[in-house]
Amino acid sequence: MKKITTSFHDILGISSATICMVHCLIFPILTILPIGLSHNPFIDLLFALIGFYAIFKIIKNSTLLAASILTISLALIWISVLTEIIFDTHLDLIFLGGTGMIAGHVINYKSHKNRNH
Numbered sequence: 001m002k003k004i005t006t007s008f009h010d011i012l013g014i015s016s017a018t019i020c021m022v023h024c025l026i027f028p029i030l031t032i033l034p035i036g037l038s039h040n041p042f043i044d045l046l047f048a049l050i051g052f053y054a055i056f057k058i059i060k061n062s063t064l065l066a067a068s069i070l071t072i073s074l075a076l077i078w079i080s081v082l083t084e085i086i087f088d089t090h091l092d093l094i095f096l097g098g099t100g101m102i103a104g105h106v107i108n109y110k111s112h113k114n115r116n117h
Contacts (some may be wrong), residue, residue, distance in 0.1 A: 007112055009053075009054045010058060010105045010112065011105075013050075013054035013055065013070075014109070017051060017098050017101035017102045020044070020094075020098055021098040021099070023044075024094055044094065045085065048074070048077050048081050051077065051101055052074060052078075055070045055071070055074055058112075061112070062111065062112075063108070065107060066105075066107045067108075069100050069103060069104035069107065070100070070101065070108070073097045073099075073100030073101045073104055074097065074101065077093070077094055077097035077098065077101070079091065079093055080092075080093040080097065
């Protein structure tokens, strides 16, 4: 059985954070259109859980910079998502957290790639 590498988890994290960012940027525009869409913060929670899984799997093998960026970014996302679920208030921290997640995973991916060559 092949061991899943950190690169896989970085690609999962990058993909999830990018899809989440597109969702967060495009979906508010779609709710303005009269097509019956409404926002569901549990979709954001799903993206946060995927991000948590990816970070949990790679954090012990990452550099201090990547680990710090990923941890802080994930905290910002969780604060934003939980605030929206509990208080029905949207915080823009999710955009900062999503951007940080993408950057952190890219930094970790490049660092991991450089160590294996």
